[in-house]
Amino acid sequence: xxxxxxxxxxxxxxxxxxxxxxxxxxxxxxxxxxxxxxxxxxxxxxxxxxxxxxxxxxxxxxxxxxxxxxxxxxxxxxxxxxxxxxxxxxxxxxxxxxxxxxxxxxxxxxxxxxxxxxxxxxxxxxxxxxxxxxxxxxxxxxxxxxxxxxxxxxxxxxxxxxxxxxxxxxxxxx
Numbered sequence: 028x029x030x031x032x033x034x035x036x037x038x039x040x041x042x043x044x045x046x047x048x049x050x051x052x053x054x055x056x057x058x059x060x061x062x063x064x065x066x067x068x069x070x071x072x073x074x075x076x077x078x079x080x081x082x083x084x085x086x087x088x089x090x091x092x093x094x095x096x097x098x099x100x101x102x103x104x105x106x107x108x109x110x111x112x113x114x115x116x117x118x119x120x121x122x123x124x125x126x127x128x129x130x131x132x133x134x135x136x137x138x139x140x141x142x143x144x145x146x147x148x149x150x151x152x153x154x155x156x157x158x159x160x161x162x163x164x165x166x167x168x169x170x171x172x173x174x175x176x177x178x179x180x181x182x183x184x185x186x187x188x189x190x191x192x193x194x195x196x197x198x199x200x201x
Contacts, residue, residue, distance in 0.1 A: 035174075036061040036089050039099055042173045043087055046120065046129045046166065047143040056146040057083045064090035064100050074112035077105040083148035085131065099170075102131065104141060106148055115141075120166035121155055129166060132159060 040061040044053065053059070065073065065088060077084050084105035092098040102118040121132045121140070131141040132154070139152045155162060 035097060036087075038174050039089070039170070040087055042170055043085075043120065046122070046169060047085070047131075048145065049127070051145045054145045055082070057085075057143065057148055059085045059087070059143075061087040061089060064088045065103070070103060070114055070116065073103075074105055074114050078107045078110065078112045081107050083107070085143065085148065104131065104133070104148065106150070119163050120170075121159060121162035122165040122169055123155070123162060124165070126165070126169070130155060132163070135159070 040059060044059045047059065065086070073084065073086060086103040086105060087099060088101040088103060089097065090100045092100060101116065102120070104113070104115040104118055106113040106115075115133045115137065118131045118133050118141070120129055122129050130151075131143070131148075133140065139150050140154055142149045142151055
């Protein structure tokens, strides 16, 4: 990662945090962070860290994009729960038509969506009423306008990793 990549990573992390929180200030209990693209072992370490320190984490992952430049390659949610951690990979930002409510959409086949409050990440049952593609496109456009042009809609939305105790899995989890 170069210094330019580091500046890009920080700019995107700040922009996404603003997009998720608006004018509200973040408090203890939730973290928005940026890092290099993580493999399964990296996500497992991040989930372990979230479990030990107990914040909900929105992990922005950066790396070489499909077009060969450095950019945002994915969003992963880490939500500590009892002695485990729920990990949802390949999430996307979704922006309403009014442009005032940004949420995080998990994979299309996953239930619900996530909203960031100043103190926690909240899972909300059900998807936003409007078409997901339009809201994703609005969020990507918003980020492009504020950070540059290296933002794309994530095409690879097929993986969810659960690192939970068995009893949470048996109860249906989130």
